[in-house]
Amino acid sequence: MRFARRRRLASGLLLVPLLSGCFASGDPSPSGSASGGRLRVALAFPPSENFSPYGGDATLLSRLGVTEGLTRLDANGAASPALAESWRQENGRSWLFTLREARFQDGTDVTPAAVATALTHAARAEPGPAALSGVRLTAEPAGERRVRVTTAEPDPVLPLRLSSPGLAVLSAKAYRKKGTADPVGTATGPFRLTKAGGGDRATLDRFDGYWGGLAHASGVDARFIADGTARANALRTGDVDIAEAVPVAQIPSLRKGTARELATARTTSLLLNTRSGPFADPGTRAAARAAIDTSVLAKDVYEGHADRGQGVFGPALTWAAGKREEPKGRARAARVHGTAITLATYDNRPELPEVAQVLQQQLEKAGFTVEVEVRESSRIEGDALAGKFDAFVGARNTMLDTGDPVSILASDFTCDGGYNLALLCDKRVDRAVATAEATADPAERQDAAMAAEARILRTDATVPLVHQRIVHGVRASVRGVLLDPYERALIGPGTRR
Structure with a gap:
């Protein structure tokens, strides 16, 4: 062209x-x-x-x-x-x-x-x-x-x-x-x-x-197999040729040459309900953010197959780190005395329940009382979007929907966003995202995206936990699997066995 x-x-x-x-x-x-x-x-x-x-x-x-x-x-x-x-x-x-x-x-x-x-x-x-x-x-x-x-x-x-x-x-x-x-x-x-x-x-x-x-x-x-161990077993026993998203705990058990790892634009985050409940208070959100040690998650839960959370956008977007702005003006952490919260996640990605358990321990150490609820993704995301939980752990590929970093900010963190699990509605965030959306020059648009990211992080509506890598299990006889950092493609016309 x-x-x-x-x-x-x-x-x-x-x-x-x-x-x-x-x-x-x-x-x-x-x-x-x-x-x-x-x-x-x-x-x-x-x-x-x-x-x-x-x-x-x-x-x-x-x-x-x-x-x-x-x-x-x-x-x-x-x-x-x-x-x-x-x-x-x-x-x-x-x-x-x-x-x-x-x-x-x-x-x-x-x-x-x-x-x-x-x-x-x-x-x-x-x-x-x-x-x-x-x-x-x-x-x-x-x-x-x-x-x-x-x-x-x-x-x-x-x-x-x-x-x-x-x-x-x-x-x-x-x-x-x-x-x-x-x-x-x-x-x-x-x-x-x-x-x-x-x-x-x-x-x-x-x-x-x-x-x-x-x-x-x-x-x-x-076949749609929500349990990660069952997916890995299906690959090991020869029932399937390709198993996507093999849990990190199962990677050592795969045959040599069958694990295909790649960096992705997926970030695992803690989304806090800013509309109702304890986390409607910025100080309580700040207390939750201060209680979390993300290095434990990257090292222990993901066993090194992830990087510590730095922001909405992770290291797969190489331009982001050099343009990241420090979120200034965050609220001071409030004192927490047994504040009860419900923390939810889904089990389709098997690391997430373990992430929730680690977060439960860290938050309870800071003074929260935490109840964890785990369901299959299709049965829990609707309730999360409806504000039925105080906090939600989710994994989101930030480039999945459009390939434009600004669009994910509009979808996930603006008042009219269609996937706003934090239920955030902040006029300053909306203005920052709108500025980025209106910016045409590529480098300037990236700058505006990072300025909007800083504005979002300032609210403590989201706590980036880890930036994930993904491992697919592929039998040695299979060729042409599409290893896509945006997670849109897997099987193509050239995939064969």
Whole structure:
């Protein structure tokens, strides 16, 4: 693609290292051979929304090679072609995308009208995709192979935003009257979802009409196994070929050469309920923050497979450390005399319950009385967003939704944020995030993002605990697994055994 210098803005907005093995483990390109067997995969998180493309299930569909958007993120965090082969910015609010020739899995063509319909449904979805938090967009056909996407306000990172799994393009058949969307046989990826079995299994077959060429594997049999030890056991016994997110305690038991570790943009944090309960008081939040020793978590719980929490953004974003600002003006820690709190987390990532237990000990040593509640993720996040807990331990890939560091701040820490587990509503934070959102120059946008991060940390609504690395278990016979620091991809057309 050739773009004018000013139109390549989004390509430089996220500068991350090109990690060894990132997006590759063997040849990632399909050879056109149809001889590959079926892949057996164990994933950590079961579908919680009947494979809706707008919520957390969108990432499952992306990891399994079912869905695609107009763009994707490359290994350097830049927007690269997917269903759109090129694009250009027409003005501050309007972008023109030129589509490649492609077909949906139901046999219909990917047309400008179909893409406009898909983006319009995503923009109107309730709840909407996290990538569109605070963004209003419209889409319309603009010629034989072109789609015009317009935002209500200038959005310099729109090509990055459209890479989000939550903005996947489905055929017209997918969309129902009540705003729901069905990805079964209506997406564009190399694998077609054919059957979802009761939330614990899914069956995918190769899509022979994929624009990128015939996938090596004939299909994928996915199992959703929340227990990390069970996922590792399934790999060891040969029941699966790939087990994602192997618990650190299980890594030594894997066969030599089967553990694939990579740095990610995932941060494990303690989110404090700022709207109600004890942590509505800034001094009590400061007391909790002061009580926590993150080095214990990185060294003991994660056994060295994580770094101490420094902020919302971790070391996988190499530019962040040099631009980080000290959060000044924090509240003084209040005295705590038996203040009772409920601390919740989920067990899909097996380290999190152990993190919660360590935090319980540290907080009780500081004077809190702590009750810990652990559930499966799909059964607890709704209650956390509703403010039913005083504190919540969660692991969040800060680049997952859009690839833009500012967008995660808007989603997670502003008054109107769609994933605001801390229930934070601070006008100064909102202003800092709004300033960052309006900044176009890449370096200046990074500066503004870090200024907003400092403003958020000043509230003590979140306590960054560790920045995680992730380990996937992959059988030695398997090639082409996509090792993605953004955790959007895992199975691609070149994945085979």
